[in-house]
Amino acid sequence: MTITKQDELDGLKAVGRIVANTMQAMARAMEPGMTTRELDEIGRAMLEAEGAVSAPRSTYGFPGTTCISVNEEVAHGIPGERRIGAGDLVNIDVSASKDGYFADTGATFRVAPTPPALDRLCRDGRRAMQIGIAQVGSGKPLAGIGKAIGHFAAGRGYTLIRNLASHGIGRALHEDPGEIATWPTRGDRRRIGKGLVLTVEPFLSMGGMWATDGADGWTLYSEPRAAVVQYEHTVVATDRGAIIVTQPG
Template sequence: MTITREDELDGLKDIGRIVARTMQTMAKAIEPGITTAELDAIGAAELEREGAISAPRSTYDFPGHTCISVNEEIAHGIPGPRAIRTGDLVNIDVSASKNGYFADTGATFRAGPVTPSLDKLCRDGKQAMSVGIKAVRADQPLAGIGKAVGAFASKRGYTLIRNLASHGIGRALHEEPGEIPTWPTRAERRRIDRGLVLTVEPFLSKGGLWAVDGDDGWTLYSEPAAPVVQYEHTVVATERGAIVITAA
């Protein structure tokens, strides 16, 4: 979506606030023993209270209202009976629509204390997203996002999952301009239009390069197997930079 009117921005900000609040409400409930299905129910109730519709459920018939991925699961985890344990990494990805506008946000949370290495990975994963967002500006190359994130990751000794991309959003969960690499690539030649609505969501890893399918047809895992974190905002490109519409 490329916005041209103030009311479109207002609609995006409304659903952006809702998905951000939903994710944070779910994150506050993380504790040892809670199941991912119970976390998903909290998110479902929050979306319903706000009059919003789960985007993965409505768009792809996903078997959950939100995606919850734990440890070796890096994306699209199905909520279920899995219980959270101390030291787990829990990724919560919330996308939803309201009044025809879509927004998408995600973050990796720590279930209690984690190892120093994983704690640093989380902090750096969030910073990698921020670096990518700073590269969003009208009339700049789309490849600048992946170039900036790639330089950050390389300098700190990380890898990036190279087949889970950012994407256009706004009037649908996934729309033009399609996939947007959050890793360095010479093949990306497009530029950022003023008003373009997109996600910025790098997957930062300690060795993983690709996302591969699991047996359930939804959940994705790292190949090679390695810890992975993801942080995501939906943003709007302007001449002065990005407007983050999913900020808490």
């Protein structure tokens, strides 16, 4: 989607605020012993109360309202009977639509106590996302996002999952310009148009390179197996940089 009018930006910000508030509420409620299904129910109730519709469920028939991925699960984890435990890394990914607008956000949360290396991974994962967002602006190269994130990751001794990309969003969960690499690439000459709506969501890892399918047909795992974190915002490109629309409030 390309934003051309203020009411479009307002609609996008409205659903962005809903998904951000939902994710933060789920994170605050998370505690050892609860199941991922119970955590998902919190998200379902919040989205319904706001009149928003789960995007993965409505778009792809995903068997949950939100995606909750624990430890070895990289993305698209199905909420179920898995119990969250102390020391876990839990990724919560919330995407939804309202009034024809879609927004997508995600973050990885630690269940204390976690070792210093995982604390550092989480801090650096959020920083990687911020570095990518800083490359968003009218006329800038799309490949600049992955180039900047890749430089940061390599400098800190991390790898990036290279088959889970950022994407266009706005009037659908996934739309033009299609996949946007959050790792260094060659040959992508595309430029960021003014008003373009996209996600920035690097998957930073301590050794993982690829996401591979699990037996349930949804959940993805790192290959080789390693800790992975993901942080994601939906943003709008402007002449002055990026507007982050998935802000709580």
